[in-house]
Amino acid sequence: MIPRYQRILFWSLVGGIALMAAFLLHGCQQAHKRLTALNDATPIAAPTTASTEEVALYLANDAEATITSTRDQVALPQDPTLRARALLEHLLAQYSKPDSTHPLQPGPAIDDVFLLTNPDPTIPGQLAVINLHSAFVDNHPSGILTENLTIQSIVGTLHAALPQITQIRFLVDGQPRDTLAGHADLRASYPATDTTTKPVQPTEEATEP
């Protein structure tokens, strides 16, 4: 015969375990929600005075090594400098979504965009200097293809939205840096062109001298 006090103790312990399990489950659900919200970071809030318009985003795909143009509705300011910055923030925010084909860390990426007269008088149009956040550069995946796709995506999108830009250069926290993440050249000046890219396969004809 089990004494009564032992039975009370047993059921009290069982109740305590059940309560702790429920508390733990609730904690896990809260943490999951918090992490999911981080991954689904939305782009910067659009200015209330800006109207929504259709723009071309040149989106990268790591697996296929492509840049494809897609249309999207974005609220952009009229000032060209602010417009370029907001557009690029919107573009790079696409890559921090969970289903991104070119995954990048969420967070602010563009510090400033400066539009200048081209220092080389033989080149018409404007020079865009994009000042990247060091946090964005430091967390960028390392590899020739992935780094090049990021740059081509920025160049193509900027060229489509602001055709007056003919050359693009990059800074990181206001300073020149050799590479994006060890590979793609950040000291080079990139011509603003349509950067739509399709994978190229080797052919027998192309080997002929």
Place this chain on the structure above:
Amino acid sequence: MTPSRNPILKAATHCLLALIAITSHAQTPTLQATPAPAGPTQRDQSFYVPQLPKPVPTLYRNLIFLDPAHGGADTGASLPNNLLEKDITLAFASRIKTLLTAAGFTVITSHETDIDLTTDQRAEIANHARPAVCLILHATSTGTGVHIITSALTPADDPTATPRILHWDTAQTYTLPQSLRVANQIGLAFVDAKLPVILTRATVPPLNNLTCPAVAIELAPNPNGSASTPASDTTYQQQAAQAIATALTTWRTRNAPPPSTTTGAPR
């Protein structure tokens, strides 16, 4: 010593000193002006003129330059299992070197130990050696298959008219058509080896600074059913190295200019 011998010794010493002075004067180089190239207006001028650099010699058709990217403090990409890109590229270069040597090539590498080298230093080594092909080796954990990258520069209008002086930032311009052919040939070898391959162009140091046909090869995870083989896998590296050796052997036979007796011809 007797006093009568002193004048004789003195005279002999003076003679010796005079002889030494005359000899040393005769051996002192005199600053002579470099004559200007003989021409109707410059024949008698005696001022310094800059000497034109010698024509750039052509390439050594059996010489391959390998550059395992990164090294020293520059670790490159961090790959799965705490592996570093610089270690993988060094191992990959060693495999390629073995196979190319067996195929009759002479192989030089930018480095064979874990040391710091800037991309400019790597380009200097390659440009001085005048190899038939320069291969820059990389590894990554993003993307799939093998990425073959050539310079994003615009090829020169007339690649045969190589100027005497090449701009450092666009030195690749004149050999870019050959680089594209080498890239294509290596790509075909990867297709034959059943390895997925992507040909692309990018601005990656030191590709633009190389005067040889230059290609960067980046090993990315090889998709293998539901899983993927990482770039650090030795079998994958060996397969890729074998494909590269096969491609370069074929390229040498089909595209490298044959030896000639003229000065500066391929050797």
